[in-house]
Amino acid sequence: MINTKLARGMEIQGSPLLAEFVLRGFEQKLSELYEDFQQGEISLGYLAEQLGISPWEAVHLLKERGLRTTNL
Amino acid sequence: MLKLVFDTAALITCCQFNVHGMPVVEHILTACAVVIPGAVQSEVTIASDRYVDAQLAARLIAAGKVQVESVVLPRSNVLEYYKLGLGEKEAIALCLKKGENISLITDDRLAYIVSDRMRVQKLLLLDLVVELVASRLMSSALAEEIVRATEPRYSGGFIAHTLKILERGDRKCLV
Numbered sequence: 001m002i003n004t005k006l007a008r009g010m011e012i013q014g015s016p017l018l019a020e021f022v023l024r025g026f027e028q029k030l031s032e033l034y035e036d037f038q039q040g041e042i043s044l045g046y047l048a049e050q051l052g053i054s055p056w057e058a059v060h061l062l063k064e065r066g067l068r069t070t071n072l
Numbered sequence: 073m074l075k076l077v078f079d080t081a082a083l084i085t086c087c088q089f090n091v092h093g094m095p096v097v098e099h100i101l102t103a104c105a106v107v108i109p110g111a112v113q114s115e116v117t118i119a120s121d122r123y124v125d126a127q128l129a130a131r132l133i134a135a136g137k138v139q140v141e142s143v144v145l146p147r148s149n150v151l152e153y154y155k156l157g158l159g160e161k162e163a164i165a166l167c168l169k170k171g172e173n174i175s176l177i178t179d180d181r182l183a184y185i186v187s188d189r190m191r192v193q194k195l196l197l198l199d200l201v202v203e204l205v206a207s208r209l210m211s212s213a214l215a216e217e218i219v220r221a222t223e224p225r226y227s228g229g230f231i232a233h234t235l236k237i238l239e240r241g242d243r244k245c246l247v
Contacts, residue, residue: 045156
């Protein structure tokens with residue numbers, strides 16, 4: 001499970017390269033999960049759990065990226 | 073008064089969008105008794121230090137306007153077979169616990185299908201608005217404004233269809 005704080009680079013400020021890897025990993029995981037979510041194979045709550053964030057964070061995160069927050 | 077169980081995503085939508093200067097959730101609470109399971113409350117609590125919409129939900133819970141009822145998911149329950157979040161699983165289980173006179177409000181496709189398989193009464197949020205108008209618990213004009221306000225959440229057909237139902241006053245309308 002990806003740690004969101006790591007993904008935001010809050011705990012790895014001393015290592016920009018590691019921060020970049022973690023962020024890319026997070027975005028890749030988000031992209032895969034979002035596809036499953038849009039297919040109706042997973043719920044929003046499951047997507048959030050797999051990213052280690054709350055559903056509220058997931059909704060805001062998707063909105064920030066211009067993605068739809070329902071799979072209807 | 074309709075009795076409803078909300079899952080997290082539906083609650084978020086109702087807290088995010090405003091109509092007539094009032095969050096959609098407040099409009100719904102004038103006509104409905106809303107209960108959420110413990111997991112959904114926990115998700116609200118976690119988010120309420122960061123998001124205004126979660127703070128609204130937290131206030132409604134603290135004021136007792138949104139009730140919280142715990143539900144225990146037994147080990148090896150069938151919901152574990154699905155890729156649902158804990159909040160969605162508990163919301164479905166709470167509906168089963170409370171019986172037939174209550175509806176799950178969810179906008180999640182998987183949660184909707186699973187609850188259908190379990191014979192749980194369920195409504196999309198848009199269909200709740202339609203139901204409130206049909207029950208004379210909400211004006212058609214307000215319902216239409218709520219539907220238009222939440223438009224960014226849904227793909228095209230859902231909004232257009234809901235507006236047509238409200239316009240015609242008939243769920244079975246084809247045109």
